[in-house]
Amino acid sequence: MLEVDSLETGYGKKQVLFGATLTVHEREIVALIGPNGAGKSTVLKAICGLVPTWKGAICFGGTAINGSTPAENVTRGITFAPQGNRVFHGLTVLENLEAGGFHLANNDLKGRVEEIFALFPVLERRARQLASKLSGGEQQMLAVARALIPRPKLLMLDEPSLGLAPNLVAAVLDRVCEINQNTGIAVLIVEQKVRESLRIAHRAYGLRLGTVVLEGSPSVVSSPENLHQLFLG
Numbered sequence: 001m002l003e004v005d006s007l008e009t010g011y012g013k014k015q016v017l018f019g020a021t022l023t024v025h026e027r028e029i030v031a032l033i034g035p036n037g038a039g040k041s042t043v044l045k046a047i048c049g050l051v052p053t054w055k056g057a058i059c060f061g062g063t064a065i066n067g068s069t070p071a072e073n074v075t076r077g078i079t080f081a082p083q084g085n086r087v088f089h090g091l092t093v094l095e096n097l098e099a100g101g102f103h104l105a106n107n108d109l110k111g112r113v114e115e116i117f118a119l120f121p122v123l124e125r126r127a128r129q130l131a132s133k134l135s136g137g138e139q140q141m142l143a144v145a146r147a148l149i150p151r152p153k154l155l156m157l158d159e160p161s162l163g164l165a166p167n168l169v170a171a172v173l174d175r176v177c178e179i180n181q182n183t184g185i186a187v188l189i190v191e192q193k194v195r196e197s198l199r200i201a202h203r204a205y206g207l208r209l210g211t212v213v214l215e216g217s218p219s220v221v222s223s224p225e226n227l228h229q230l231f232l233g
């Protein structure tokens with residue numbers, strides 16, 4: 001479904017990715033792990049079109065999508081919940097969700113919001129409240145929910161557990177897993193909480209210094225030697 005081949009990119013003159021190659025198949029949850037600054041967020045940003053590709057190819061459903069804008073990629077079926085607290089604090093929960101469906105007709109959008117409320121009842125109860133009034137965990141749920149509004153084929157999550165208490169980390173990831181199982185949506189997830197993300201992933205990649213250095217099943221990737229090599233090697 002998604003094929004990233006020998007991707008090179010960076011910011012200004014600074015090169016960050018030096019030939020990253022990875023694949024996400026249909027219905028798969030794929031975890032991308034690695035030390036701080038390895039380029040994990042940059043991989044996701046390049047896929048969704050927030051940073052340009054310098055070299056290499058990004059294909060989605062057999063179509064080259066290098067050079068596409070984030071909006072074009074949303075209509076293709078790729079959505080992104082970025083790292084950090086990226087809900088609109090000055091908007092209500094409902095308005096945040098509506099922002100995720102900017103490209104949908106009003107009727108479609110209404111239906112989608114209803115479906116999302118069924119998945120996240122807590123958000124329905126808080127629909128008219130400002131997003132700033134939600135707890136950290138609820139805001140992360142909102143960010144994930146907003147990325148689900150367009151009914152994507154591929155959901156990309158950048159550190160959905162950031163800043164959450166351990167019990168909430170598991171809750172957010174369990175919800176992601178459940179949505180994957182119920183809807184078949186593919187997920188590419190970047191997580192600092194390595195063990196937690198490998199728990200829900202079908203496959204994983206390890207990124208170090210802008211290159212994929214490790215690839216395999218969660219049990220292989222999470223062996224002590226591999227994790228040591230990836231994070232400290």
Ligand SMILES: Nc1ncnc2c1ncn2[C@@H]1O[C@H](COP(=O)(O)OP(=O)(O)OP(=O)(O)O)[C@@H](O)[C@H]1O
Pocket residue numbers: 011014016034035036037038039040041042043083
């Ligand atoms: N907007 C930017 N402008 C310039 N350099 C950037 C920008 N964003 C990231 N970088 C640099 O690119 C490199 C990779 O950053 P990236 O955010 O992709 O890493 P990461 O693996 O997601 O790290 P973390 O685990 O800390 O989130 C870092 O050296 C970072 O300083």
Ligand SMILES: [Mg+2]
Pocket residue numbers: 040041042083158
């Ligand atoms: Mg990051």
